[in-house]
Amino acid sequence: MYYPFFLTYILTGLFIGGTVFYWALKSGQFSDQQRARFLALEDIGPQAGPTSMRGRYQLYFIFSLALAAILASIALLGYALFFS
Amino acid sequence: MPENLTRPNTATYLTAKGFCLTSAAWMMVATLAGLVAAIELVAPDLTGNITWLLFSRLRPIHVNLVLFGFVTPGLLASAFYFVPRLLRTQLYSEKLGIVTIVLWNIALIALVITLGAGFTQGREYAEMIWPIDVGIVLVFILIFFNFAMTVKNRKEKILYVSVWYVLAATILTACTYAMGNVIWQPDSGALSGIPDAILLWFYGHNVFGLLLTPLSAATAYYIIPQVCRSPLYSHTLSLLGFWALIVIYTHIGTHHLLQVPVPTWLKVVAIVDSIAMVIPVMAFLINIWYTARGKLGLIHEDIGGKFVFTGTVMYFIVSIRGSMMSLPDVQRVTHFSHWVVGHAHVGVLGFAGMIALGGLYFTIPRITGKPLFSRFLADLQFWMIVIGVAGFTIVLTISGLIQGNAWLNGETVYRILPQIHIYNVVRASLGLLIFLASIAGCYNIFRSLFLTSGENS
Ligand code: HEM
Numbered sequence: 364m365y366y367p368f369f370l371t372y373i374l375t376g377l378f379i380g381g382t383v384f385y386w387a388l389k390s391g392q393f394s395d396q397q398r399a400r401f402l403a404l405e406d407i408g409p410q411a412g413p414t415s416m417r418g419r420y421q422l423y424f425i426f427s428l429a430l431a432a433i434l435a436s437i438a439l440l441g442y443a444l445f446f447s
Numbered sequence: 448m449p450e451n452l453t454r455p456n457t458a459t460y461l462t463a464k465g466f467c468l469t470s471a472a473w474m475m476v477a478t479l480a481g482l483v484a485a486i487e488l489v490a491p492d493l494t495g496n497i498t499w500l501l502f503s504r505l506r507p508i509h510v511n512l513v514l515f516g517f518v519t520p521g522l523l524a525s526a527f528y529f530v531p532r533l534l535r536t537q538l539y540s541e542k543l544g545i546v547t548i549v550l551w552n553i554a555l556i557a558l559v560i561t562l563g564a565g566f567t568q569g570r571e572y573a574e575m576i577w578p579i580d581v582g583i584v585l586v587f588i589l590i591f592f593n594f595a596m597t598v599k600n601r602k603e604k605i606l607y608v609s610v611w612y613v614l615a616a617t618i619l620t621a622c623t624y625a626m627g628n629v630i631w632q633p634d635s636g637a638l639s640g641i642p643d644a645i646l647l648w649f650y651g652h653n654v655f656g657l658l659l660t661p662l663s664a665a666t667a668y669y670i671i672p673q674v675c676r677s678p679l680y681s682h683t684l685s686l687l688g689f690w691a692l693i694v695i696y697t698h699i700g701t702h703h704l705l706q707v708p709v710p711t712w713l714k715v716v717a718i719v720d721s722i723a724m725v726i727p728v729m730a731f732l733i734n735i736w737y738t739a740r741g742k743l744g745l746i747h748e749d750i751g752g753k754f755v756f757t758g759t760v761m762y763f764i765v766s767i768r769g770s771m772m773s774l775p776d777v778q779r780v781t782h783f784s785h786w787v788v789g790h791a792h793v794g795v796l797g798f799a800g801m802i803a804l805g806g807l808y809f810t811i812p813r814i815t816g817k818p819l820f821s822r823f824l825a826d827l828q829f830w831m832i833v834i835g836v837a838g839f840t841i842v843l844t845i846s847g848l849i850q851g852n853a854w855l856n857g858e859t860v861y862r863i864l865p866q867i868h869i870y871n872v873v874r875a876s877l878g879l880l881i882f883l884a885s886i887a888g889c890y891n892i893f894r895s896l897f898l899t900s901g902e903n904s
C-alpha cells in the first residue's frame with residue numbers, strides 16, 4: 364500500500380510550497396518588481412569592446428546549427444512516422 | 448585591467464573557487480568514462496575482461512559524474528558567488544562551504560570506486576550505495592543551510608529570482624534525492640514493484656527539473672542582464688516561471704514510464720504537464736531573450752555570456768524535443784533508443800553543462816580579480832562543445848530512429864547493430880572532441896585560479 368505514503372509527501376509539499384508562497388506575498392516579494400529587474404546589475408562587469416561582425420556571424424552560426432538540429436529532428440521524425 | 452576586477456573585495460569566495468575546481472576536474476573524469484563507454488559500443492572487446500571497465504559499470508560512473516561531478520558543482524560555483532552579491536551581504540560561512548566541498552569530493556571518489564567495483568543499487572541515477580546517498584543528502588542540506596542563513600543576513604529585502612531558484616534547487620534536491628533513493632531502506636534502496644518505478648522516475652526527472660534546470664536558470668538570470676548591461680525584461684514573468692516550474696515539473700516523472708503498467712491517470716497527468724512545460728520554459732526563454740535583444744554583440748564579447756546564451760538556445764531544443772517525446776505515439780518509436788540519449792546530451796551538456804561552464808568563465812575573473820588565463824582556450828572549448836553537442840544530437844537522433852523503427856516492426860536487436868555502427872563511430876569521435884574540450888577547460892580554469900597573471904581577455 365503506497366498511496367498513504369505518496370499522499371503524505373504530496374500534502375507536505377503543498378503545505379511547504381503554500382507557506383513559502385504566503386510568506387513571499389506578505390513580505391513584499393512580489394511588490395516593487397520594477398526595482399527587482401535591476402538587482403543583477405549592481406556590480407556590472409568589465410566594459411566590453413565594440414560589437415564585431417565576426418561575433419555576429421558566430422552567433423548566427425550557432426542559431427543555424429540549432430535550427431538544423433531541430434529541422435533534422437522534425438524531418439526524420441516525420442519520415443519515420445509517415446513514410447516508412 | 449577593468450575597474451571592477453581591481454575593486455577591493457573582502458570576500459574570499461573560497462567556496463566558489465572550490466566548486467570551480469571540483470567541476471573542472473571531474474568534467475575530465477566524467478567525459479573520459481563516457482568516451483571509453485562510447486568506444487566499447489564500437490569495439491565491445493576492447494577492454495577484455497577488466498571488470499571495472501565493463502560498459503555496465505562505466506555508464507553509471509559517467510552519468511553520475513556528469514550530473515554530480517561536473518554540472519552541479521559548476522552551477523553551484525557561480526551560485527556561491529552571486530547569491531551573496533544579490534543579497535548585498537557575505538556568504539554565511541566559507542568554512543561550512545569548504546566542508547561541503549570536501550564531503551562532496553569524498554562522495555564522488557567513493558562513487559567511482561564503488562560503482563567501478565560493482566557495488567550498485569541498480570536503479571538509474573540512484574545506483575550509489577547507501578553511505579554515499581547519505582553523504583549527498585547531507586551535502587545538499589549543508590549547502591541549503593549556508594544559503595538560507597545568507598538570505599537571513601541579507602541587506603537587500605527583495606529576493607531576486609536567481610536566489611529563489613538556488614534555494615529551491617538545493618532543498619528540493621535534498622528531499623527528492625532522499626526519497627528517490629529510498630534512503631530508509633539501506634540494503635535495497637528501493638520499494639518493490641511498480642511503486643518503485645514511479646518513485647524512481649519522480650526522483651530521476653527531478654534531478655533535471657529541480658536541480659539542473661533551476662540552477663541553470665538562476666545562473667542565466669544573473670549573468671545575461673550583467674553581460675547585456677540591461678535590466679531583466681520582467682522580474683514578474685521570471686517569478687511566474689519559477690512557480691510554474693515548481694508546480695509543473697514535479698508531476699511529469701511518469702512520462703519515463705509510458706510503456707509500463709502504471710495507472711493511466713498518472714500517465715495522463717505526466718503527459719499533459721509535459722506539454723504544459725512550455726509555460727515555464729517559454730517564460731524563462733522569452734525573459735532572457737528579450738533582455739538580450741539587440742545585445743548579441745555584447746554577449747559575444749563575454750565568453751561566459753556566450754556559453755550561457757548558447758545554453759538557453761539548447762534549452763529551447765531540449766524542451767521542444769522533450770514535449771514531443773512525451774506523446775505516446777512518438778515515444779512508441781523513440782523509447783529505449785539512442786534518441787533519448789540524444790535528448791539527454793542536449794539537456795545535460797548542451798543546456799545545463801554549457802551554462803555551468805559559462806558561469807565558471809563569468810565568475811572566475813570576478814573572484815580572482817584577474818582576467819582569465821586564456822580567452823582563446825575558452826573559445827576553443829566553446830566551439831568544441833557546440834560542435835560535439837550538435838553532432839551528438841544529429842547522430843543519436845538518426846540512429847535512435849533506426850533502432851526505434853526496427854524494433855517497432857519486430858526486428859531483433861542484433862540485426863540492427865550493423866546499421867547503427869557508423870553512427871556509433873561518429874559518436875565516439877565526437878566524444879573524443881568533448882573529452883579534449885574538458886582538458887582544455889580544466890587547464891584554463893586551473894591556471895586562471897592559481898598560477899597566472901593571464902593574457903588580457
Ligand atoms: C520541457 C522539458 C522536457 C520534457 C517534456 C522532457 C521529456 C522527457 C521524456 C519524455 C523523457 C523520456 C524518454 C523515454 O524514456 O522515452 C526524457 C528523458 C530525459 N530527459 Fe528530458 N525533458 C525535458 C527537459 C529536459 C532537460 C532540461 C534535461 C536536462 C537538463 C533533460 C534530461 C533528460 C535525460 C537525461 C533523459 C534520459 C533519462 C533516461 O536515462 O532514460 N530533459 N525527457
